[in-house]
Amino acid sequence: MPIVRDRYDGIAILLGGDCIQKNVEFAQSVVARLRPAVIIILITIVREVRSLFNVFVYGTLKPGEINYFRYCAGKTCQERLAYAWGKLYALCLGYPGMAEGTERIQGVILTFEDEGVLEQLDQLESYSPSRPAHENEYQRREIIVYDGSGKPLDKAWTYIMSDQNIRRFKGVWLPSGCWSSYDSQRGEF
Structure with missing residues (x-):
């Protein structure tokens, strides 16, 4: 999976296969337990709500x-x-x-x-x-x-x-x- 950079509400997300990082400690601990497919679904939901x-x-x-x-x-x-x-x-x-x-x-x-x-x-x-x-x-x-x-x-x-x-x-x-x-x-x- 290519590296993708997303920015939502000032939180940078770096997605690249198993490489997932956020610059907020709490979010980092939650995201670390999720699979990339779940994160992509969450980003899709955010897009729909925010009319991207x-x-x-x-x-x-x-x-x-x-x-x-x-x-x-x-x-x-x-x-x-x-x-x-x-x-x-x-x-x-x-x-x-x-x-x-x-x-x-x-x-x-x-x-x-x-x-x-x-x-x-x-x-x-x-x-x-x-x-x-x-x-x-x-x-x-x-x-x-x-x-x-x-x-x-x-x-x-x-x-x-x-x-x-x-x-x-x-x-x-x-x-x-x-x-x-x-x-x-x-x-x-």
Whole structure:
């Protein structure tokens, strides 16, 4: 199981197979007696009560990329490596676009609690649910995301670009399914 970092009410949880730690002594003694599956169920319950939502990011919103710091840093309560099915392109604008497809796209699931973040991400991605689809740069869709072994992890919002916009922005297919600003700046895809 990959290491997952959750933050709920200021208590950091580190989950990784049998490695479970909390920074509160009482919680540590209770959690030490629970199996990882029980902890995952408890985290799921907390998510439902707190109305948490996921966003699958594959470009400038990934940790370490430029828009992560402005829109996501300090606002996530969980970040997990994941992949989705689609087709990834490097655009002439200096960021990627994901289209519908059957290839593995590498990214990160960001979990948020504040729904205001989703509105900010919509603005960044030039998406408005009230606009006709052809006027949006991306469409926001809910998809299933997977872990490295192919097991479904969760549902997440993501931003999909139409084939028309991929052509308009001179998309170059990325067969690796992975985009980084470092490669984009060097002109390597």
